[in-house]
Structures are given as structure tokens and as C-alpha cells.
Amino acid sequence: MTISRRQLLQQCSAGFGSLALASLLADEALAAPPVSQDSAGTHLPHFPAKAKRVIFLFMKGGPSHMDTFDYKPQLQKDDHKQLPFDKPRVQFAPTGELLASPWKFKRYGESGIAVSELFPHVAQCVDDLCIINSMHGTNPAHGGASLKLHTGSDSFVRPSMGSWVTYGLGTENQNLPGFITICPTLAHGGTKNWSSAFLPANYSGTPLGNASQSSEQARxxxxxxxxxxxxxxxxxxxxxxxxxxxxxxxxxxxxxxxxxxxxxxxxxxxxxxxxxxLELSQESRATHAYYGTDDPVTADFARQCLMARRFAERGVRFVQVTHSNSEVQWDQHGDLRKGHVQNAAEVDKPIAGLLRDLKSRGLLDDTLVLWGGEFGRTPTCQGKGHDGRDHNPEGFTMWLAGGGVRSGIQYGATDDYGYYAAVDKVHIHDLHATLLHLLGLDHLRLTHRHAGRDFRLTDVAGEVVQGIIA
Missing domain, CATH: 1.10.287 (Helix Hairpins)
Structure with a gap:
């Protein structure tokens, strides 16, 4: 008896379904972390690690690098002049003439690194910092740039770097999540910034509160x-x-x-x-003063930083702390002087307190601290009164401390005005590759099979920045 092609497909549909299911299950079988495990179930790194955990201090909105950690003498000289070269082909908004930094810079420590007067407390820790002045990305919008920084992609739903880290290494404490995000912003990517996406759900970040709440409510x-x-x-x-x-x-x-x-x-x-x-009352009064929980200006972010240290010492693998003042953030298209002064005042002392506290407890050696926003700002002005800067993913600054990076150095450089990364450029993918490397993970091998192909945090790019590794 002969049958038509349609009849064949109808009668064999269950068989085709079984084939499809077998393919999906095969993909899932290949999806286990490509690392071995110890007797406690903790995943072992690909090679000896310099860091065991990460604390990510996310400055939502994009701090201005030439007003904080990237001193530009030429920009100071050419205030109100025109930029002497072309601006990027794609810009977030039009900008005008050059705007010198309103703040003075001073050199600190044995390294002699220049730091803005906006950060007098962090400046005292400059010999512990590894400042990357040549960061660059691809997206001038908050949403895309934030997703790029957190997940490696500005256009697709991908697992966050915290999820990749816990997927690769597991947790050191079976009674706490491996990935915690404190007071995360719900804007510009929102939950996607700490989501595990197609990785198993247990690698997703556990949020405590959100940016619209006081950190006292982060429970x-x-x-x-x-x-x-x-x-x-x-x-x-x-x-x-x-x-x-x-x-x-x-x-x-x-x-x-x-x-x-x-x-x-x-x-x-x-x-x-x-x-x-979460019981911060266990800490001494001196410790609270160290972070600034006793000062209304610094109290909110200080509590977040103190929580981060407590989680880190309890074996949480990845802790994110977000500064996202709902009224100001770091997004000063106008009122640069007012906004950056307020933001820096809220975070400067708590960050310095965290660095010193980690160091005094011997935790900084194997804890990698990462500071920065989704992009920097333009050296050209925006808004009324010569007092604002636009988004700039073409060149900006992030810094690291502890966890196997060289200390007291500035790596790479932007041009004389701070517009473009120019020397030893470091892309977001390179930052991610280096972060994983410091944790003992090869970014090329840390993959997950999904939808028929292997995915990784660095997608098809990324180079480890050997020049910042101690």
C-alpha cells in the first residue's frame, strides 16, 4: 500500500517528536559546568585561581572619568574650545565645546596617581587600585550599555556575569546563594542584569531590596x-x-x-x-563609623558595602552593590557639579571603608573588587550653563582592587581629552575574560550548550588583559 507524504508525516509525528526530545535532552546533558567538583560539590576552577569571589560596585548612570580617575591636563587648558577631532559617528545626543573638569586633582600614595577631590577617601587607597583608563564599549544608551556590562550582550537576553561565575565555581556556602545583588536598579535592563537566562535558575542572582528602597529594607x-x-x-x-x-x-x-x-x-x-x-548590629560601633553608617549622607550605601563584606566572608561567590540614587544617579547631562558632588559624597567613604576592612581582615588578597558604571561621559559639554556631559562608551574608566591584580597602577589611556580609548584598549569582553581568568576560569572553556550552540560570557571575543595581573 502506498501512502502520501502528508500521511507519512502524520503517522510518524510521534517519532519525530521523540527525535526532537532526544536532541534537546542531549543538549541538556552537555550543559553541565565544564569543571570538576570537590567532595563538597564546589566546582573546581580550570587552573589555580588568584581570586575566590567578586564584589562589584556598580555606579548606575555612568560616572565621568575625566572628573574622577582620569586626569586630563590638556582638557583643563582648552576649556570652552572646540574638540580638535571628529566626534563618534553615533552619539546619544549633541554636545558642544570642551568642558574642563570643575574639580582639582592631586597625586596620592607611593604610586603618585592623580585622583579628583571628589574622592578624598578612595584616594587614600590608591596604592591598592588597578585603574583601567582605556575601557570602551559599543552602546551609548543606558539600557544597552548596562546589559553589555552585566551580560556581555546589549541586544539579547544572556546570563549575567554573576551567573556565569557561580555556574563555573558554585558557592562556598551551601546555606547562602552564590550570587547576591543588593538594592539593584529595576531600570535599564532590570532583572535581566542579574538573570541566569538560559543557565539553570539556581545560578540567578538573589536580589535584596531594590534601588527605590532604603538599604535598611534590603531583606x-x-x-x-x-x-x-x-x-x-x-x-x-x-x-x-x-x-x-x-x-x-x-x-x-x-x-x-x-x-x-x-x-x-x-x-x-x-x-x-x-x-x-544581615544583622549589622553585630558589628562594632567603630566598624560602622569606618563605613559611614552613622552619617545620613553615606548611611545607605555604607550599609550595602558592609553587607557585601559580611557576605564575602561567608563564602558568597559574587556580590553586587548598586549605587542608583533615584533623583540624581551618575547621569549628569546637566547640573554636573551638583550631581557628581552628591553622588561621590554618598559612596566615597563607604568604598574606602570596604577596601580597608577587606584588607585588614586578609580578605582583599582573594576578593576581587570591581568599580564602575556602564560607560563614561563626554569631554564636550551638554545642557545649559556649561555644566553637563553626555554618555560616552568610546572611552572610560573602571578600577579593580585585590584578587590578583596589580596594585597602584593605571593601565591604558584615553586621548588627551578623554573621548576615545587610545592606548592598550580594554573592551567589555576583555574585562569579562580577565575577571574569569582571575577566578581560575578559562572564558573560552566556560560554555553552556543552548539552542544548538555553545554560549559563553565573552561571546566570540575577549582577551585576558595580562598587563593588569600580578
Whole structure:
């Protein structure tokens, strides 16, 4: 008997479905982290690591590099003159003549690095900093640039760098999340900036509060169960997990379900350690003063930085702290003098306190601290009164400290005015490759099979910046 092609496809549809399912399951089987594990389940790095964890201090909005850590004498001389070369082909908004920095710079420490008077406290720690003055990206808009910095892509949904780090290394503390983000902004990418995307859900960031709330409210919701004892909760969870595991036995590998099982267990275990980790009253009065929690100007960000140190010493792999003043941020298209003064005053002392505290506890050696925003600002002015700067992804500054980077150095350079990265340029992909390298991870090998191909944080680019590694 002969059958038509349509009849063949109809009768064999279940078979084609099985083939498709087998292909998907094969992809998932290949999706395990390409690293080995120790007896505690912690993933082992590809090679000996210089850093064990990361604290990312994200300055939302884009700090002006030529007003903070990239001193430009020529810009000071040519205030109000025209830029002597072409501006980028793609700009966020029109800008005018050159705008000299309103702030004085002074050289500090044995390294003699010039730092703006906006950061008098961080300047005292300059010999611990590795300042990259040649960063550059591709997107002049907040949303795209923020996603690029956090995930490596400005146009697609990709896992965040915190998710990639925990995917590669796991956590050092089974009772706390491997990736925590404190008071994250809900704008310009929002949850995508700390999402695990197509990685298993248990590698997603755990948010504490958000940028519209005081850091005093940065807590885990429902961390205490007022109705059930821990024994009762354990019995309840064991029953649920038995159903999940039976279902898993029938389906085979199921990353979503396995991640859900892990997240349930973590949520139960967090009840024992998260409340204690968030109890800042355990810290001495001197420590609080060190960070500035006793000053209304610095208190909010100081609490975030203090929480970050407490999480770091408890084995959380990746902690993000976001400064995103809802009224000002670092996005001064106008009122540059007012906005940057306010922002710097809120973060300067807490950041210096964090660096000194980590160093005094011996944690800075294996904790990598990263500071910066999604881009820098233009050396040309914007807005009324010669008092604003536009977005500039063509050249900007980020700095690192601890975790195996060289200290007391400036790496790379922008041009004489600070518009373009010009010497030893470092792309966002290069920064990500270097961050993973310091953690003992090869960015070319840290991959995840999804939708038929291998993905990585650095996509198809990225070079480790050997010049900043100690």
C-alpha cells in the first residue's frame, strides 16, 4: 500500500517528536559546568585561581572619568574650545565645546596617581587600585550599555556575569546563594542584569531590596515562617521533593526541575544563616563609623558595602552593590557639579571603608573588587550653563582592587581629552575574560550548550588583559 507524504508525516509525528526530545535532552546533558567538583560539590576552577569571589560596585548612570580617575591636563587648558577631532559617528545626543573638569586633582600614595577631590577617601587607597583608563564599549544608551556590562550582550537576553561565575565555581556556602545583588536598579535592563537566562535558575542572582528602597529594607522576604517549625517545614519539603524526584526519574534530565529542587533546598537552608548575615548590629560601633553608617549622607550605601563584606566572608561567590540614587544617579547631562558632588559624597567613604576592612581582615588578597558604571561621559559639554556631559562608551574608566591584580597602577589611556580609548584598549569582553581568568576560569572553556550552540560570557571575543595581573 502506498501512502502520501502528508500521511507519512502524520503517522510518524510521534517519532519525530521523540527525535526532537532526544536532541534537546542531549543538549541538556552537555550543559553541565565544564569543571570538576570537590567532595563538597564546589566546582573546581580550570587552573589555580588568584581570586575566590567578586564584589562589584556598580555606579548606575555612568560616572565621568575625566572628573574622577582620569586626569586630563590638556582638557583643563582648552576649556570652552572646540574638540580638535571628529566626534563618534553615533552619539546619544549633541554636545558642544570642551568642558574642563570643575574639580582639582592631586597625586596620592607611593604610586603618585592623580585622583579628583571628589574622592578624598578612595584616594587614600590608591596604592591598592588597578585603574583601567582605556575601557570602551559599543552602546551609548543606558539600557544597552548596562546589559553589555552585566551580560556581555546589549541586544539579547544572556546570563549575567554573576551567573556565569557561580555556574563555573558554585558557592562556598551551601546555606547562602552564590550570587547576591543588593538594592539593584529595576531600570535599564532590570532583572535581566542579574538573570541566569538560559543557565539553570539556581545560578540567578538573589536580589535584596531594590534601588527605590532604603538599604535598611534590603531583606529576604518570608525568611522566617511564623506558622511552621523547622521540623515541620523539613517534613513538608521532603514530601514535595519526593514527588519532584519521582517525576525526574520518569522524564530524565530536566534542568528546570533540577534547579527548582535545588532552589527549594537553598530557601530552607537560608533560614539558618541569612538573618544572621544581615544583622549589622553585630558589628562594632567603630566598624560602622569606618563605613559611614552613622552619617545620613553615606548611611545607605555604607550599609550595602558592609553587607557585601559580611557576605564575602561567608563564602558568597559574587556580590553586587548598586549605587542608583533615584533623583540624581551618575547621569549628569546637566547640573554636573551638583550631581557628581552628591553622588561621590554618598559612596566615597563607604568604598574606602570596604577596601580597608577587606584588607585588614586578609580578605582583599582573594576578593576581587570591581568599580564602575556602564560607560563614561563626554569631554564636550551638554545642557545649559556649561555644566553637563553626555554618555560616552568610546572611552572610560573602571578600577579593580585585590584578587590578583596589580596594585597602584593605571593601565591604558584615553586621548588627551578623554573621548576615545587610545592606548592598550580594554573592551567589555576583555574585562569579562580577565575577571574569569582571575577566578581560575578559562572564558573560552566556560560554555553552556543552548539552542544548538555553545554560549559563553565573552561571546566570540575577549582577551585576558595580562598587563593588569600580578
Amino acid at each position: 529576604v522576604k518570608y525568611i522566617r515562617n511564623a506558622q511552621l517549625s523547622r521540623n515541620s517545614q523539613r517534613l513538608q519539603l521532603d514530601l514535595i521533593q519526593s514527588f519532584n524526584n519521582k517525576f525526574l526519574d520518569t522524564t530524565g534530565p530536566d534542568l528546570a526541575l533540577e534547579a527548582r529542587i535545588k532552589s527549594f533546598e537553598l530557601a530552607f537552608r537560608m533560614q539558618t544563616e541569612m538573618p544572621e548575615a
